[in-house]
Amino acid sequence: MAKELPGADVAAEAAGGDAFPAAGQPLLRIEAVAKTFGTFRAVAGVSLDIKAGEFFALLGPSGCGKTTLLRMLAGFEAPDEGRILLGGKDIAQALPHERPINMMFQNYALFPHLSVRDNIAFGLKRAGMARADIATRVAEMVALVKLEGLEKRKPDQLSGGQRQRVALARALARRPQLLLLDEPLAALDKKLRENTQGELMELQRRLGMTFIIVTHDQEEAMTMASRIGVMKAGKLAQVASPRELYEAPRSRWIAEFVGDINLFDGESKLRDGHRLVIGTRDAGALVVAEPREPVGAGKFAIAIRPEKVKLSRRAPVSEAGRETAINTLDGVIADICYLGGTTTYKVKLDTGGMLQASVANSARIDVDAYSLNQHVVAWFTPDDCVVLPS
């Protein structure tokens, strides 16, 4: 296996003998990059820094520009504006074969006329590596992705999972400074995808390589990436760790895009120490913790994740006006969605709104289950609420 990676580095040699930047050092800097196709502004001014050794995910709905951004990093599209600096050198206009960057394609793009071995060796031959070194490196890559015994097969004789591994081995073989992965797991079924996620993360940690993955699957991004950049309409809406993205989304759109959420439009606000009392039409007055950034004059909304909402038959003890005050809302169960690990209840609030509560099914017998039309109290703390500009 590839515990020891020899010093000879093909891709870096091809790029003029750059050494690998140490982990944590800035590797890639994207500066105000923009790309327009006809009248469609696919990428509209993106700036981003990526450190060596990072596992970065570009997340967004289809058409948000994430694939275009990735293709500009690979060199298949040239940006109209801005710079792309890799290790300090501007590569924005360099051709794909001049970059120490490799890409794993969404449909894998394996060469159908070449065997597994020749597919993996393809990039090494182009780099002018000696025949013996190529054989060693290919064997190393085959072992790395656990494809031993399949070296002589053609791509059409492989399963989907095996093809994915060949594509990964081929992209890693040149030891790129940066590996780009375009929806690498989209073609795999759910179970295989989950296993492969774990393997990719393990591999990235072991090789200490920098990965940028493009995905529309937020769960995939949250599982694998150490940092996520959410893209919307050609712009980066937020760059944050998975936890921050989920718990402290910067806008209403991000809150809705990443996971499920309850949103209540705010109508008035009142300062009360470190808390705000916010009047909403659908849920009455809610007490929320004061946000880090002051809420502006514009419209805003209160967001609560469904799993932060607790349900009970009677209201918990709480005294309004004290630090420990909690929000309690009365309602009846309007819809039950059993998902195995959790059950999602939709509660029709007496104040008029709907509230989703996700309850963990922590016991096999249904001790905690509520039935349709049952009266319940939904409650959550001020800290569970996020105030979002909308």
Place this chain on the structure above:
Amino acid sequence: MRKVSRLSRFNIASLALGLAFLYLPILILVLYSFNASRLVTVWGGWSLRWYREFFNDRAMIEAAWMSLRVAASSATIATLLGTLAAVALSRGERFRGRTLFSGMLYAPLVMPEVITGLSLLLLFVALNAERGFWTVTIAHTTLTMCFVAVVVQSRLGSLDRSLEEAAMDLGCNPVRAFVSVTLPLIAPAIVAGWMLAFTLSLDDLVIASFTTGPGSATLPIRIYSEVRLGVKPEINAICTLVIALIAVVIVIASLASKLSSSQGESAAPL
């Protein structure tokens, strides 16, 4: 489970009739080429006499040789030009008038041969070109390169663009990527295109008779002029040889395109 439905009697009868309509004349022609009798319609026993006759017929052999040379050279030029056109149309940047250009490329496919032949004749006369081997070759190239372009373009269209991108990503410049990845994958279509061009040129009578000059008749022209004076059994022998040649070429071409499409399946995304 339902059994695979057998052919009904009606199906069998119509199939037999259809095949007979297509192949009976050819079968009779082949059979009578081995006829010993001088009369075309009277069976006089088995003989290879007319094949001997053909191989001793200088004019006919020369016409056959001319046809083979024209077919081989026009097919080669047409394959080169047709492949380039197909690559330009399916891989090049979108240029102005691209749709018009590809429409114009396909127009000769449906153009009546008389018009193609006549217009080329007018061109050669206007250019004061001496009509013979080269004029026929050029005319046949004009006719067949469209067929090559169609065959190659359909193959290119089914190829995944990202294969070339992957090659570039792995260190190939664009030309190298085309040569090492795209070319091997479209090679069967190029071979099939050449074979198609070859047989089309070998068969052609109309365009060749417009564009050829005295003393350089192709085989179809020669046969046609002989037949006008009455059918000799020798013609049957020549036709049998041509049928055999074309059958071989067509079998190879269809094998090549079959190989090409089976590779295409693996090139398609999951």
